Structures are given as C-alpha cells and as structure tokens.
Amino acid sequence: MxxxxxxxxxxxxxxxxxSRAHILMAMQDAFEGAGLSVPSRDSIMHGVGLSLPELMAQLVPDQSASVHHDLAEGYKSASLMRHISAGEDAAxxxxxxxxxxxxxxxxxxxxxxxxxxxxxxxxxxxxxxxxxxxxxxxxxxxxxxxxxxxxxxxxxxxxxxxxxxxxxxxxxxxxxxxxxxxxxxxxxxxxxxxxxxxxxxxxxxxxxxxxxxxxxxxxxxxxxxxx
Structure with a gap:
C-alpha cells in the first residue's frame, strides 16, 4: 500500500x-531612527512571527497606524542595510x-x-x-x-x-x-x-x-x- x-x-x-541578533539590531535602528525608545528584547522576540505592522502595533500600541507603518519601513531598510554591510558571506x-x-x-x-x-x-x-x-x-x-x-x-x-x-x-x-x-x-x-x-x-x-x-x-x- x-x-x-x-x-x-x-x-x-x-x-x-x-536571526535574533540581526532582528534586534535592525529594530534598534528603526526605533532610534524614529526618535522612539527601543522596546525590550523580550517584547521584540515575543512578537517575531507577526507581520511588521502588527509587530510594531504590539510594541508601541500608543502610537498611530502611520507610525507603525513608518517603523515597519524603517525596519526593512535597516535590515537590508545590515545585510549589505555584512556582505555575501554572512549567511x-x-x-x-x-x-x-x-x-x-x-x-x-x-x-x-x-x-x-x-x-x-x-x-x-x-x-x-x-x-x-x-x-x-x-x-x-x-x-x-x-x-x-x-x-x-x-x-x-x-x-x-x-x-x-x-x-x-x-x-x-x-x-x-x-x-x-x-x-x-x-x-x-x-x-x-x-x-x-x-x-x-x-x-x-x-x-x-x-x-x-x-x-x-x-x-x-x-x-x-x-x-
């Protein structure tokens, strides 16, 4: 059978x-770039797996949807730049x-x-x-x-x-x-x-x-x- x-x-x-180290560093870049306090490591890690706007809304629920969107875009840019600076060998x-x-x-x-x-x-x-x-x-x-x-x-x-x-x-x-x-x-x-x-x-x-x-x-x- x-x-x-x-x-x-x-x-x-x-x-x-x-990818925890990379996520935390890119998240720090995004929040500092937006002039906001960086959330705790535990709160960031707990939300990994959500889409970026959902994650940002969970991390800073007192901020507006536009701020959540900007943070998500900031994270994407920071993540890409860190990948580029690390080079092709940084798998x-x-x-x-x-x-x-x-x-x-x-x-x-x-x-x-x-x-x-x-x-x-x-x-x-x-x-x-x-x-x-x-x-x-x-x-x-x-x-x-x-x-x-x-x-x-x-x-x-x-x-x-x-x-x-x-x-x-x-x-x-x-x-x-x-x-x-x-x-x-x-x-x-x-x-x-x-x-x-x-x-x-x-x-x-x-x-x-x-x-x-x-x-x-x-x-x-x-x-x-x-x-």
Missing amino acids: SEPLRLVVFDVDGTLVD AVFYPGIRAVLDRLKIDVFTLMATATGMSRRGLDRIIAQHQLDGYFQSTQVADTHPSKPNPSMLLAALRDTGVAPENAVMIGDTSYDMLMGKSVGTHTIGVTWGNQSPDHLKQADVLVHDSEHLMSTLTTWMENLS
Whole structure:
C-alpha cells in the first residue's frame, strides 16, 4: 500500500535559522531612527512571527497606524542595510542539526516541504540562495502577500499549492502564532523550544521538541502514523 503524500510546513525565523541578533539590531535602528525608545528584547522576540505592522502595533500600541507603518519601513531598510554591510558571506545561521533535517526530508519521495514565515520574500530568497535550498520547498509563503499570523492564509496557500489535505500536514514553529495557525486549519502542530518564544507560549502545540534529533524522531513517528 502506497504512503500518503504529506506536507511539512516550517516557520523560518526562530525555527530554521537563528536571526535574533540581526532582528534586534535592525529594530534598534528603526526605533532610534524614529526618535522612539527601543522596546525590550523580550517584547521584540515575543512578537517575531507577526507581520511588521502588527509587530510594531504590539510594541508601541500608543502610537498611530502611520507610525507603525513608518517603523515597519524603517525596519526593512535597516535590515537590508545590515545585510549589505555584512556582505555575501554572512549567511543566516541554521540552528544545530536543522539542515540535516531538511536534507533527510528532501529525499523522502512522499514528503513535501513548505514555508509559512513572517519574513519578506526578499529575506526568504536570500536564505534559500545562501544555503543552496533551491528545490527543497514546494511552496514558499511569506508576509508580503498574506495577512499576519495567526491568520491561516499562508498555511492554506501551501496546502493548495501542494494538494495535501490538512490532516496529512504539520506546522512547525517557535511561536503561539504558528500553533494557532495550524490548529485553525486542522494540521498537526509541533512547537520548537529553541526559538523566540518560551515553551509556556506553545501550549497549543500537539508536541514540543527540544532539539533537531527530537524534531526528526517526532516527524518520523508522525509520518508512520499516517501510513
């Protein structure tokens, strides 16, 4: 009997790559450029995964929508400038063992992969190019063309692109927004504890994993249960 086609959907920032230092520095640039106090590290990290305007509204709710927009644009500009100044050799850093997880999933003919990330298209394309990930993801959903998480738009688009039913898909992420998005669509959910939100915020996850080996073994069990 043939195995069912399944879809593994990854968040990127905080799940696949560790971009905390870059995010914090670009956020500092954006707020200082707008003449505003820089929010705390914890408040910034907690909001990573939201679209930029949503994140800015969460960080400075007393400011107007126009200020939130300007901060978002300031962050984009600061992020780009920091990437340019760092040079082409400054690749995004995978969390330990994560590249091996992607490589193992890629060779499984019954497994498709996708991204559902609050990153921009430009940012995701940069990571894919830096790490030679062309062909790894059958669907790449980014914040540029979707409402902010936990709205399920990105995940629904990935399911449409691949033709996989929600019950044969899993959403993997480091934030409550990822878990809520997966639950609203009916996918399995795996929360990773090495990212931007603490395990206390991942209570909606079906499973919590603590390192790449735990993630791979959890995915293997999930796939076997679908057979």
